[in-house]
Amino acid sequence: MRMENVLLRLENISVSFDDDLILNDISLEIKDKEFVTLLGPSGCGKTTTLRIIGGFVNPDAGNVYFNGVIMNDVPPYKRPVNTIFQKYALFPHLNVFENVAFGLRILKKPEKEIKQTVNEMLTLVNLSGFSTRNVSSLSGGQQQRVAIARALAVRPKILLLDEPLGALDLKLRKDMQVELKNIQQQLDITFIYVTHDQEEALSMSDTVVVMDNGCIQQIGSPLDIYNEPKNAFVADFIGESNILDAVMKEDYSVSFAGHIFKCLDSGFAEGEPADAVVRPEDIDLVEPEKGMLSGTVTSVTFRGVHFEIIVDIRGFKWMIQTTDYYPVGMSVGLVIGPDDIHIMKKSEYSGRFGDYSTYSDEIEELSENTEEEV
Amino acid sequence: MKTKKSLLQRYAASPYMVWSVLFVIAPLLFVIYYAFTDRNGTFSFNNFSRMFSGETPKVFVISLAFAFVSTLICLIIAYPLAYSMIKTKKKTQNMLIMLFMLPMWMNFVLRTYAISFLLEDRGLINQLFTSIGLGQIKLINTSGAVIFGMIYNFLPYMLLPIYSVMSKMDKSLIEASEDLGCNRLHTLTKVILPLSIPGIVSGITMVFVPSVSTFYISQKLGPSDFTLIGDEIETEIKSAAGSYNYGSAISFVLMILIFICLIVMNKFSDEDAQGGMLV
Numbered sequence A: 001m002r003m004e005n006v007l008l009r010l011e012n013i014s015v016s017f018d019d020d021l022i023l024n025d026i027s028l029e030i031k032d033k034e035f036v037t038l039l040g041p042s043g044c045g046k047t048t049t050l051r052i053i054g055g056f057v058n059p060d061a062g063n064v065y066f067n068g069v070i071m072n073d074v075p076p077y078k079r080p081v082n083t084i085f086q087k088y089a090l091f092p093h094l095n096v097f098e099n100v101a102f103g104l105r106i107l108k109k110p111e112k113e114i115k116q117t118v119n120e121m122l123t124l125v126n127l128s129g130f131s132t133r134n135v136s137s138l139s140g141g142q143q144q145r146v147a148i149a150r151a152l153a154v155r156p157k158i159l160l161l162d163e164p165l166g167a168l169d170l171k172l173r174k175d176m177q178v179e180l181k182n183i184q185q186q187l188d189i190t191f192i193y194v195t196h197d198q199e200e201a202l203s204m205s206d207t208v209v210v211m212d213n214g215c216i217q218q219i220g221s222p223l224d225i226y227n228e229p230k231n232a233f234v235a236d237f238i239g240e241s242n243i244l245d246a247v248m249k250e251d252y253s254v255s256f257a258g259h260i261f262k263c264l265d266s267g268f269a270e271g272e273p274a275d276a277v278v279r280p281e282d283i284d285l286v287e288p289e290k291g292m293l294s295g296t297v298t299s300v301t302f303r304g305v306h307f308e309i310i311v312d313i314r315g316f317k318w319m320i321q322t323t324d325y326y327p328v329g330m331s332v333g334l335v336i337g338p339d340d341i342h343i344m345k346k347s348e349y350s351g352r353f354g355d356y357s358t359y360s361d362e363i364e365e366l367s368e369n370t371e372e373e374v
Numbered sequence B: 001m002k003t004k005k006s007l008l009q010r011y012a013a014s015p016y017m018v019w020s021v022l023f024v025i026a027p028l029l030f031v032i033y034y035a036f037t038d039r040n041g042t043f044s045f046n047n048f049s050r051m052f053s054g055e056t057p058k059v060f061v062i063s064l065a066f067a068f069v070s071t072l073i074c075l076i077i078a079y080p081l082a083y084s085m086i087k088t089k090k091k092t093q094n095m096l097i098m099l100f101m102l103p104m105w106m107n108f109v110l111r112t113y114a115i116s117f118l119l120e121d122r123g124l125i126n127q128l129f130t131s132i133g134l135g136q137i138k139l140i141n142t143s144g145a146v147i148f149g150m151i152y153n154f155l156p157y158m159l160l161p162i163y164s165v166m167s168k169m170d171k172s173l174i175e176a177s178e179d180l181g182c183n184r185l186h187t188l189t190k191v192i193l194p195l196s197i198p199g200i201v202s203g204i205t206m207v208f209v210p211s212v213s214t215f216y217i218s219q220k221l222g223p224s225d226f227t228l229i230g231d232e233i234e235t236e237i238k239s240a241a242g243s244y245n246y247g248s249a250i251s252f253v254l255m256i257l258i259f260i261c262l263i264v265m266n267k268f269s270d271e272d273a274q275g276g277m278l279v
Ligand SMILES: Nc1ncnc2c1ncn2[C@@H]1O[C@H](COP(=O)(O)OP(=O)(O)OP(=O)(O)O)[C@@H](O)[C@H]1O
Pocket: A017, A018, A022, A040, A041, A042, A043, A044, A045, A046, A047, A048, A049, A196
């Protein structure tokens, strides 16, 4: 990565609110015209990170650089950054046109140019006929798009989007995802996008930043994040995964679930404990005696394109996705190829994720059990 | 869609109805009745024609002018005050509100007495002035003292509605405006001010109406023969030879004047802000 290319840099940012450490030593580089997504569960500090970039929160420690220049003390109105707020924050006393024109009027642009830009922006977000409408009379999706038009009208270098599609239904959401991606490419600006929807993150981004608990867990392309998660948290948060307690026998050989598998990972010490990830769609099902592992189907769920089945192998519940139907109670064998296995170093998240025993039918059983225990 | 109302729902409002008939509508009808009759109870316009002679028109003008000035000053003080209050911590805000409400717990007459003690020739302020070598200044029994009294008494009524509108304002709107390039001044004029108009309107109403009809403040703090319209009504009703009729007529005209002022103001505010509320 060449340094000139870096548009925004966060350096060792930490923030506390009321003695709670909310962001813990965040460092992040964002390149010009990049589509970066901050992905993580609720409360992990995504909005706070955006607010630091926007200038609404001052970090307790660390620096924000824009084009290599330190920006810590630059007030929000002087930053080349615009935000689409989680709750839109449209001005209720202004109509759609005036909301979009707001930033341009502050810049004292000539009336003719304002009119032209606003109409351009409204066309861009498919709201051309809505100029004179009152913003409170718009649907959530329309308000959303006004907010996008308003932020884009002033031509920011970086657009910060805080869960902009959170309030939309699935269909509109998908459309808007495509639309936003198009807008980003058309206008050639950097997007920093916050979401807790992993599918959205994977499909839209150049780079995904996975966060949990105020820390960055992994930064990488969507493919990297999916195929080579750094720890059990990332593996579990991005897509479905079976995460098993494993021991590296030697390079390219790992033991878990009572079987020794060939794998593609090396660089671990001999006998080092690790976590093995196997994605549900990578597992092949065969007859029990032909499998590397074998177990019993305990639940089947139809998911449209595929079935999601849970197989109990020595007490560990595996999730497997298959296009064939397997009835509950049937014995099946599992085949797992070397490239279907990903080995991760042990982390604080080890053992907390990756077993599907709380899944579907099993939930009832489990809750009965807990009731007995209480 | 019509839903059948329960007995409770149907009659829940009736105590309020009785209350408003007794204490709002009835006095109003009495005022109108007295205003349009003479002492013998026969219908006449004499009370009104009498109003155009003598001092009364001048008193009306003075009353409106004093109320206007004190309302304006209240607004000028209360708006920045409310604005700076919402920037402080919630705890500080509650304490400041308490502080401004505290004088309100005291009787109105006592409060005005307290002011006169402060402003007297040998009052606290003048003692302070003489002690630091400044001469005694004529404070009490001046028009300034009347204005001061009105402001002192009615400022909280301006502050509270403005503060409450401002504190309920969505903070993200302020951030959005900063985000779009507004410095503090622009944020104030382009976002906060237009959004706080409903508070300003009710503040103005709540200060202007009592200011225009006040009577005690002017007697206690104003120059010796200084009269406001409230004083005139009071004297008229209290005087031995007087009757309710002329006083009622003045009240009636005052009510209409206030009503017109309010309508004009609401019209004005509705153009700027949706959700501008009536009174
Ligand atoms: N002004 C504040 N004062 C105190 N605590 C705060 C403040 N702002 C955020 N927090 C806390 O910081 C943590 C992170 O908040 P943040 O809004 O960044 O989460 P998020 O990742 O955006 O979550 P979500 O997906 O729910 O929007 C939360 O625990 C929140 O309660």
